[in-house]
Amino acid sequence: MPLPDTMRAWRVTRLGEPADALSLDDVPLPAPAAGEVLVAVRAVAANFPDVLLCRGEYQVKPELPFTPGIELVGEVVALGEGVADRAIGDRVVGSKIGVLSEYAVLPASDVWTAPESLGDAEAAGLTVAYQTAWFGLHRRAALQEGEWLLVHAAAGGVGLAAVHLGVAAGARVIGVVGSAAKAEVARAAGCEVVLVRGADDLVGGVKAATGGHGADVVFDPVGGAAFDASTKCIAFEGRIVVVGFAGGTIQQLPAGHVLVKNYSVLGLHWGMYPGIRPDLIDVARGELARLADAGALQPVVDHVVPFERAPEALTALAGGATVGRVVIVLAAS
Known part of the structure; x- marks a missing residue:
């Protein structure tokens, strides 16, 4: 034609x-x-x-x-x-x-x-949401089976991708959502615990869910207050992945707190990988296709x-x- x-x-x-x-x-x-x-x-x-x-x-x-x-x-x-x-x-x-x-x-x-x-x-x-989540969790944070993963905006596009990939990796996922109406979506995606921003005590909820251990990995596309709360419930040797600032506020990095509490803050700009490490893009594509065909990504x-x-x-x-x-x-x- x-x-x-x-x-x-x-x-x-x-x-x-x-x-x-x-x-x-x-x-x-x-x-x-x-x-x-x-x-x-x-x-x-x-x-x-x-x-x-x-x-x-x-x-x-x-x-x-x-x-x-x-x-x-x-x-x-x-x-x-x-x-x-x-x-x-x-x-x-x-x-x-x-x-x-x-x-x-x-x-x-x-x-x-x-x-x-x-x-x-x-x-x-x-492409964008799932590869962003894959690089954030696997390339940057090296998420391990059995670790606690805290996902902000867990009912959004990139947040749900992070939940799906976290569950597929064997992590225990805590989701933060913006309303009670979104909580069921996060639970259906595999979140073990769901906290509603503004209604639940985020820091206390994470500590209670993890028995005081805290989140090993935080996936944060929101920034601002969400990031600040994450620093208060991050585990020893935890990793916070900064994905974006959808909340509208770009937080200041508390370098002294990072040192004293012994955690890492990792930036993720997925758009740089196709030009600098296309080999990793190929790895991510293959893994996402495998998980989709296996029914792990919906x-x-x-x-x-x-x-x-x-x-x-x-x-x-x-x-x-x-x-x-x-x-x-x-x-x-």
Whole structure:
């Protein structure tokens, strides 16, 4: 089937909240250069960085106008010169800024075969959240079987990924969620203990659950007060992995406390690995595919939104009431 000359793409034409910043435009169909593939997009998972991109608050600041969207599932429809490890018709998942469109060009190295066990909505969110969780828990914190893992925002996209991977690794997981309504989602994902932020005593709850031992590993995409609480219930030789600051406050590192209590604070910028250690990306992909096919990873989809209403997905995500992923689905899905 011949490819069209143009496509629809959501573009940020001015900075602001997604509903105000985004415009659905007709743009020329991109062509893959050497080493790239053209993908017909089937679904795009909404991520908090998409909201930050719309606001102009993300660490990467593309020139206006630009297309947001950072991870997708789709079908390869054209190959650039020199691409030998992909074929037309491959169903793939991948990540790159600019995929909230009907077609997207990505480096062939940035896409990988979508697990057959997952549908489009589930597979769309497998790249960013699950690889972030995998690198945070396994590469940075070296999580061990039997250790206590504390996960903040445990009902969110990356938090649920960390819960799933923690359980798969044999850890005992404590989840912190933003409301009582989200608690059941965290329990269903495998949390042994669930604490509600603002209602439960986080520090006391962790100490009680662990018999005074504390959390061996903390996975923190929230920052601010969540990080501060974690420093008060971290175990001897514990590891706090700083993933982000979704709470809106970037905490100051208490170096003296780190020394006295003998714990580690580890930063995680997953986006650096594809360029610096692509070999580790391949390891993570293989492990995630294995776990998905074994039924150990079951991405939670809060709801799906059609492509024409994509700003609604980002608005819902920014509101903080969703659990798991919000996915933007194209008609071809």
